[in-house]
Amino acid sequence: MRPRYAQARRLCAVALITACLQAAPAAAQASGGRHDVITWGASADRLGDAVADRSYRLVVHTSAAGDDLRIRLSNAFGDRPVTFDSVYAGLRRQGAELVPGSNRRLTFGGARSVTAPAGATVYSDPLPGRLAAGTDLVISLHVADAAGSATGHGMAMQTSYIAQGDHTAEENAAGWTGTTGSWFYLDSVTVRTGAATGAVVALGDSITDGWASSSDANRRWPDYLARRLQKADTAVKGVADEGISGNKVLADGAGQSALNRLDRDVLSQPGVRTVFLFEGVNDIKAHTGVTAEDMIDGYRQIIDRAHAAGKCVVGATVAPFQGWSEWDPAAEAVRQEVNTFIRDSGEFDGVTDFDRILRSPYDPERVMPFFDGGDHLHPNDKGMQAMADAVDLTSLDCRS
Known part of the structure; x- marks a missing residue:
């Protein structure tokens, strides 16, 4: 060393x-020889006006393999709370279409909905199951209540998808009629892996x-x-x-x-x-x-x-x-x-x-x-x- x-x-x-302990969520601390490791991340910034009752299907690419994925949603640049009432994680098949059977709901403290205060981030609960390295992971989230400034990453160099209303549970691409070159609200994905x-x-x-x-x-x-x-x-x-x-x-x-x-x-x-x-x-x-x-x-x-x-x-x-x-x-x-x-x-x-x-x-x-x-x-x-x-x-x- x-x-x-x-x-x-x-x-x-x-x-x-x-x-040091406050730098990561409690679940990231080593337990039983395992800990959480970031597998994907993108810097948060201001990203235009927040829109209520909109869904985002965000395509990201993983690095480290592991179990029990968690996501972090960011309202770091918001000037008021933002509520996410439906969030799913699945695997991409092509475009906005997901691999059948892969789309699974994420929860937050056991609840389906979570509100991120202005300037804050929130972590999901761990989602059981294995996530491979080099995977096109798709996070679908519905913003139920939002106004003011949105938070996200502007230049994703990756096509993601937009829909009005809640289409997060759908695995087909029919409802996802818009595209975006930015990642909204999502700023990291972690997995549980060896210490x-x-x-x-x-x-x-x-x-x-x-x-x-x-x-x-x-x-x-x-x-x-x-x-x-x-x-x-x-x-x-x-x-x-x-x-x-x-x-x-x-x-x-x-x-x-x-x-x-x-x-x-x-x-x-x-x-x-x-x-x-x-x-x-x-x-x-x-x-x-x-x-x-x-x-x-x-x-x-x-x-x-x-x-x-x-x-x-x-x-x-x-x-x-x-x-x-x-x-x-x-x-x-x-x-x-x-x-x-x-x-x-x-x-x-x-x-x-x-x-x-x-x-x-x-x-x-x-x-x-x-x-x-x-x-x-x-x-x-x-x-x-x-x-x-x-x-x-x-x-x-x-x-x-």
Whole structure:
């Protein structure tokens, strides 16, 4: 065990034990050699106006396998309570159609209905049964009473479905006449698995969110990483993608900053062993006077808070972006200084050099054309896969 990580674990066990226990629901605590681990996640944000008497059929893709799935519904950005009176979990056959017999009702404290207060999240009861890795899981929920701001994840890169009225129990697709490219209210799915199994959370921006990857194909770099982990001899099996397009480390804007959402999106999730931090390009290219010292201070705050919560942190270098409209030599200088810190400071528990993987050997301030999604900032599917392939899987297991 790394000295920094061991020290952080001791601090967590002694001085911060109360906060650590509150970071996950009671059922996530180890029991009989088993505990809850996040198998899917997406960062919550404001998502337009909430609509009453609407159903959402949300398609998500699991990573870690396990039993007794639970979901977390978020009203983090709501300004009034929202009531869910019917919620089901099933397996997708195609489109909005489910595998016959797979759709099962979820309960909340034994009840079919639950109200999430403004700013709060709610967990379902465990649903008995096995959930395989790499499954297209479908959560169907009916919003009975809602107004004000909706909470959800805007850029899902996945088609989900909408219906007016309550169609949650239906396994056919007939009532699901609308589509959406966002996930509403659902922000995590967990499973119960062996106590040795852990998860990694990718904290990032639009590159982590999957912009320029193929929609409905699970080709974001965290998806490729999840598939690698399933085949590898490692105890880290869960992957949660907590990227938000346009997100920054230091300032709110496109979602709350990484600093402001760290607890909710990362540290509160059960079974997390490692925080994978790949963020900073939006701060650097915004021309707001952000310096390398500002960025380094932000990274250090994330490292310190994650260590205090008993997690290790892998840092990834900021990728090149010359050719993007906001690039200039001053921003490039900041990027280079930030990347030197990430590579050489020794303050991260591990480092993945995405800059080295993605940059052109002939023009290192640009993304290699083969990996360029077309805008000189976001990698395409091949670039996403190359990023995932570059991750040292042993760096994701804090016990090593």
